[in-house]
Amino acid sequence: MRWISAPSSSPQVNLETERRTVPPWLAELHCRGYSIISGVPCAADNHALREIGAVLGEPSLRALSPHPLLREPHGVQRVQALKQPSKNRFGRRLRSSDAAGFPLHSDEAFLPDPARWVLLHCWQADPAGGGASLICERQALIDAASPDQIDALYGHQLRYPCGRFAVLTDRLVRFNADDYRIENSADRQWVNEVVDLAQRSAIEILLRPGDCLIIANQRCLHGRRRFAPDSPRLLKRLRVV
Secondary structure (H helix, E strand, C coil), rough: EEEEEECCHHHHEEHHHCCCCHHHHHHHHHCCEEEEECCCCCCCCCHHHHHHHHHHHHHHCCCCCCCCEEHHHHHHEEEECCCCCCCCCCEEEEEEHCCCCCEECCCCCCCCCCCCCEEEEEEEEECCCCCCCEEEEEEHHHHHHHHHHHHHHHHHEECCEEEEECCCCCCCCCCCCCCCEEHHHHHHHHHHHHHHHHHHCEECCCCCCCCEEEEECCEEEEEECCCCCCCCCCCEEEEEC
């Protein structure tokens, strides 16, 4: 397995030789909020993916789809387009089971303490180049916002199943347009603003087979571009607490 500096392909470092020090991908993860390791083996037991996750913490088993085509052992979830997309625990479309674009969001935003890390291991890329991953670090969101929007990012609280939260605190970001509960037109307008602001602030990463994108879930929003419903695109996701 080899680390590459995200999102470019600058000089690579062999992960095996770095085990006794802080791996460069881990240093970059803490610096930027995301990192990529290339050449992660695609094995049926997902051992390599789980080994990377174990460096960061324990797998989150709290919000896994029970769909038999999506769920794998040890907290690993398949991210792929199904002929009949599944539903999440709230009865809404499970976006990781379809091919539509996925607005930038936090995973597990409906929980009091969302997963700290999200790992996305690419097994098959979309042949047409669709399904690119999107990343928006919290500072990029702030930099792109107007003064009024910055005030709202810190002050406008949205109601989630676990309580009310603003998009930003001093260190963290929490946002998922699918998980909040609309209470009035101001909420709807504000959510649309955040979706647009994050989209305009995001960088795009096209993962190749063997790439593992690691995201600081409480610091970065992530999403994806749409791809064809019949695409063989397949990612394996592991959330870590």
